[in-house]
Amino acid sequence: MAINKAVLPDTDRNLEKLYEEFVTRARALGAEVYRVPNLAQARELVGRLIQEMGVRKVALAESPLVTALDLATAVAGAGAEVTGGNPRERAEAADLGISSFEMAIAETGTLVQDATEINRRLVSMLPPVHLALVPTNRLVGTLQEAINSLAARGQIPGYLAFVSGPSRTADIERVLTIGVHGPGKVVIIFVDGGGSAGE
Amino acid sequence: MSKTALRQATREALANASVCSALGRFADNYVIAREQAYRHKDFEGLRREVARIKREAAERMEELADQFTREATRRGATVFRAATAQDAREYIARLARSRGIKTIVKSKSMASEEIHLNEYLKEQGLDAVETDLGEWIIQLSSQRPSHMVMPAIHLSRNEVAEIFSKEIGEPVEPDISSMVKLARRELRKKFLSAWMGISGGNIAVAETGTIVMVTNEGNGRLTTTLPPVHVIIVGLEKLVPRFTDVAPILEVLPRSATAQHITTYVTMITGAVPAVDPDGNYHEKKELHIILLDNGRTRMAGDPVFKEALQCVRCAACLNVCPIYQLVGGVFGDVYTGGIGTVLTAFFTDPQKAQQVQNLCLGCERCRDYCSGNIDLPGLIGELRRRTVEKEGMSYVQRVIFEKVLVNRGVFHRLLKAASRLQKPFTREGKIRHLPLFLAGLTEGRSLPAIAEIPFRERVDRLPRPGRVTDRVAFFSGCLVDFVYPGIGESVAKVLASLGFEMLCPEGQTCCGYPARQVGLTDSFAELARQNIAAFENINAGYVLTACPTCAEALKFLYPQLLADDPVWSKRARALAEKVTDFSSFVFAHREKLVPFMIPLKQKVTYHDSCHLKRRLRVTGEPRQLLIDAGAELVEMTPADLCCGFGGSYSIKFPELSRSVLDRKLQAVLGSGAEVVALDCPGCQMQISGGLDHERRPMRVMHTAEILASCLAGTAQAQDGKNN
Ligand code: SF4
Numbered sequence: 001m002a003i004n005k006a007v008l009p010d011t012d013r014n015l016e017k018l019y020e021e022f023v024t025r026a027r028a029l030g031a032e033v034y035r036v037p038n039l040a041q042a043r044e045l046v047g048r049l050i051q052e053m054g055v056r057k058v059a060l061a062e063s064p065l066v067t068a069l070d071l072a073t074a075v076a077g078a079g080a081e082v083t084g085g086n087p088r089e090r091a092e093a094a095d096l097g098i099s100s101f102e103m104a105i106a107e108t109g110t111l112v113q114d115a116t117e118i119n120r121r122l123v124s125m126l127p128p129v130h131l132a133l134v135p136t137n138r139l140v141g142t143l144q145e146a147i148n149s150l151a152a153r154g155q156i157p158g159y160l161a162f163v164s165g166p167s168r169t170a171d172i173e174r175v176l177t178i179g180v181h182g183p184g185k186v187v188i189i190f191v192d193g194g195g196s197a198g199e
Numbered sequence: 200m201s202k203t204a205l206r207q208a209t210r211e212a213l214a215n216a217s218v219c220s221a222l223g224r225f226a227d228n229y230v231i232a233r234e235q236a237y238r239h240k241d242f243e244g245l246r247r248e249v250a251r252i253k254r255e256a257a258e259r260m261e262e263l264a265d266q267f268t269r270e271a272t273r274r275g276a277t278v279f280r281a282a283t284a285q286d287a288r289e290y291i292a293r294l295a296r297s298r299g300i301k302t303i304v305k306s307k308s309m310a311s312e313e314i315h316l317n318e319y320l321k322e323q324g325l326d327a328v329e330t331d332l333g334e335w336i337i338q339l340s341s342q343r344p345s346h347m348v349m350p351a352i353h354l355s356r357n358e359v360a361e362i363f364s365k366e367i368g369e370p371v372e373p374d375i376s377s378m379v380k381l382a383r384r385e386l387r388k389k390f391l392s393a394w395m396g397i398s399g400g401n402i403a404v405a406e407t408g409t410i411v412m413v414t415n416e417g418n419g420r421l422t423t424t425l426p427p428v429h430v431i432i433v434g435l436e437k438l439v440p441r442f443t444d445v446a447p448i449l450e451v452l453p454r455s456a457t458a459q460h461i462t463t464y465v466t467m468i469t470g471a472v473p474a475v476d477p478d479g480n481y482h483e484k485k486e487l488h489i490i491l492l493d494n495g496r497t498r499m500a501g502d503p504v505f506k507e508a509l510q511c512v513r514c515a516a517c518l519n520v521c522p523i524y525q526l527v528g529g530v531f532g533d534v535y536t537g538g539i540g541t542v543l544t545a546f547f548t549d550p551q552k553a554q555q556v557q558n559l560c561l562g563c564e565r566c567r568d569y570c571s572g573n574i575d576l577p578g579l580i581g582e583l584r585r586r587t588v589e590k591e592g593m594s595y596v597q598r599v600i601f602e603k604v605l606v607n608r609g610v611f612h613r614l615l616k617a618a619s620r621l622q623k624p625f626t627r628e629g630k631i632r633h634l635p636l637f638l639a640g641l642t643e644g645r646s647l648p649a650i651a652e653i654p655f656r657e658r659v660d661r662l663p664r665p666g667r668v669t670d671r672v673a674f675f676s677g678c679l680v681d682f683v684y685p686g687i688g689e690s691v692a693k694v695l696a697s698l699g700f701e702m703l704c705p706e707g708q709t710c711c712g713y714p715a716r717q718v719g720l721t722d723s724f725a726e727l728a729r730q731n732i733a734a735f736e737n738i739n740a741g742y743v744l745t746a747c748p749t750c751a752e753a754l755k756f757l758y759p760q761l762l763a764d765d766p767v768w769s770k771r772a773r774a775l776a777e778k779v780t781d782f783s784s785f786v787f788a789h790r791e792k793l794v795p796f797m798i799p800l801k802q803k804v805t806y807h808d809s810c811h812l813k814r815r816l817r818v819t820g821e822p823r824q825l826l827i828d829a830g831a832e833l834v835e836m837t838p839a840d841l842c843c844g845f846g847g848s849y850s851i852k853f854p855e856l857s858r859s860v861l862d863r864k865l866q867a868v869l870g871s872g873a874e875v876v877a878l879d880c881p882g883c884q885m886q887i888s889g890g891l892d893h894e895r896r897p898m899r900v901m902h903t904a905e906i907l908a909s910c911l912a913g914t915a916q917a918q919d920g921k922n923n
């Protein structure tokens with residue numbers, strides 16, 4: 001989705017540069033990348049993507065951003081349903097998993113998530129498609145910066161996940177094939193102002 | 200493994216087209232893709248940083264293991280220190296039994312291969328399924344991985360289809376994308392029903408008790424997420440002190456392994472996290488067991504030479520660029536393969552086998568330039584060889600040749616002269632095309648040049664001299680120039696003469712000793728080193744020139760190392776080393792004096808980078824510029840720095856391998872469309888011209904000195920140097 005830069009007055013130049021770099025890298029890895037100016041448009045875009053991809057069943061991993069977006073309503077509004085059962089069953093039955101990430105690394109097109117909470121790991125790994133939400137202002141330049149900022153936090157979370165594009169293998173004849181064990185499709189939505197959603 | 204068995208295995212591997220083609224194809228692309236992945240990155244700086252971190256970690260191994268244990272335990276993990284492979288295997292089997300677990304999923308772990316875990320668990324009645332696609336294929340076909348990063352690279356899609364159809368009991372089309380889907384479907388079932396997951400780890404952070412894993416497929420994440428019991432096996436060499444040490448390792452590992460900026464997934468596990476078991480029950484904290492595996496690592500850390508191998512991050516770059524690995528794959532090693540594999544095999548899995556496998560190293564030294572851990576692998580393999588010979592000895596004939604003949608100049612020269620007469624019946628146009636009996640391998644697919652009737656040493660009185668002597672330079676000829684290519688020596692003299700240098704050839708010089716070192720005979724090597732040092736000591740010249748990069752490497756780098764502990768000789772070795780330079784670098788420094796005298800060559804010339812010139816002396820641009828100065832039209836071959844496969848006595852030990860490496864080189868040479876191949880090494884000259892002659896290709900192969908001399912007709916005062 002094209003973004004009109006003129007309507008984003010308070011994002012600084014550096015962030016724009018990081019975003020551009022991220023988009024280039026992540027697309028090269030096969031991820032789809034979108035950016036929206038606010039929560040309302042994020043909700044709208046999620047609904048539209050669900051319709052476009054023909055998704056029927058969605059698994060959500062709760063997080064402050066996911067809650068703020070009221071995604072359960074958006075899913076229903078798009079004609080899909082949120083799956084039920086225990087956490088494994090919910091994720092395994094879904095065509096699409098949605099979770100939010102806390103950091104994005106521009107130089108490698110990588111998203112970083114504290115995935116200690118089990119649902120986040122399940123919905124980002126079991127369904128064939130994953131939709132990742134990330135606040136735009138959480139972009140950092142390099143892997144080194146990301147590691148340093150994690151180290152500076154004090155306690156390292158129990159399970160940290162760095163994700164760069166869809167699951168891939170080249171184990172047969174070195175031919176690149178997408179979607180072996182994890183999602184074959186990764187859609188990333190950068191949400192401007194998403195960082196204030198209590199993340 | 201016996202030597203014959205090893206040779207048999209290499210022959211079979213060479214005959215297996217899919218090993219050669221998949222590895223070769225990957226290797227060709229790898230170098231270019233890797234280069235791109237490192238764009239805007241300072242590889243040298245990064246690997247020095249990695250080496251620094253890992254060196255520190257190896258020195259503090261025990262302390263870091265303790266710290267790691269404390270931290271991981273504090274975060275809810277159970278840490279087990281396994282001294283041996285057996286300890287580790289038993290721990291896992293016991294754990295499974297005590298929890299009533301039967302189904303296990305595994306993600307790729309070289310440490311688990313090292314301890315032969317799968318076989319053991321199977322014996323114990325446990326079903327452990329590999330979930331990395333390559334590893335699963337390997338497991339289904341009961342093979343062993345041929346590559347640390349790409350375990351099934353030696354198998355073709357057709358072979359994989361056959362393996363899969365056996366597993367699921369129905370026909371499978373050899374279509375890669377549908378086979379990947381099949382694997383996803385089949386393995387997903389295993390993931391969802393497994394009660395234990397076993398994984399490896401790429402980094403273990405002592406400060407935080409964190410295990411870092413890099414994967415692409417996502418099986419690592421599923422293995423560490425789904426089963427309620429998770430076992431990590433990690434070697435002690437994976438420890439690093441600080442969390443921030445992770446960054447430089449993560450920068451080099453994927454770039455060097457598969458030319459990726461980062462792997463799809465990087466997972467960092469610190470302590471026990473929640474899980475939901477196959478029955479749907481939620482566990483606030485899963486069971487996390489971390490096995491810190493020693494199995495030879497402490498011994499390695501205590502070894503003054505081999506502790507360097509602990510700097511390895513298992514990127515497998517050394518395999519990817521190895522010309523021999525590209526040809527024979529997994530035959531070159533055991534559980535761990537390739538150059539580093541040979542060293543790890545000696546310490547971790549099978550010392551006996553390592554003694555044979557080290558022979559496969561060609562000595563091209565290419566891996567050193569690519570190593571993410573900045574390890575001197577060729578040096579380590581040389582040391583392995585030395586220790587093998589020290590322990591096992593070598594055949595009587597070889598010993599006589601090296602210890603009696605080579606170190607005795609008189610005998611050595613008489614023998615070669617006799618050989619020069621004896622070879623007559625086999626010689627045509629200065630080339631030997633067939634040799635009888637056990638020597639036949641030498642001329643398999645390659646002609647050999649005949650030994651010169653008059654060696655270089657007997658031509659020194661008639662060398663070209665400058666009209667007016669401005670300075671003197673000493674020349675170290677080395678065996679190949681002396682006995683096979685005396686014309687190179689004469690060309691050197693001619694070029695030097697036109698620059699005003701008189702060339703001195705000290706009489707006491709002899710073989711540089713590299714061949715003795717190559718077979719692990721350090722004493723003979725040292726004896727020859729001392730003879731040469733003494734021969735050049737009293738010569739009044741500021742430079743010692745060689746036209747052979749291997750000799751230059753010996754004189755300049757290996758002698759000072761070899762004699763470092765000898766209070767008298769170490770100083771003398773260093774004094775000689777300082778003066779040593781190769782022909783092209785020396786002439787390059789004086790080229791403005793040469794250019795006016797040259798008659799332009801006007802021919803298409805391609806340049807072959809000799810391994811020791813490029814990798815040890817770091818010379819690549821100088822000879823090329825000299826050729827351009829000489830009026831040559833320089834056309835690059837790709838790859839220009841691929842080894843020619845000569846490797847000294849290697850071509851005698853493994854003629855088939857040497858020949859196969861040569862084939863790839865000839866393809867590059869012929870593909871360049873040049874009329875002349877230029878190079879700076881008489882060994883490469885022998886190998887490449889022998890290969891071209893055997894193929895009946897009329898292309899000329901010339902030393903840079905010969906080319907320059909041919910452009911200087913008439914400028915020097917003495918008679919022309921002619922080859923042979
Ligand atoms: S020895 Fe060096 S190049 Fe080889 S695997 Fe280890 S780090 Fe990589």
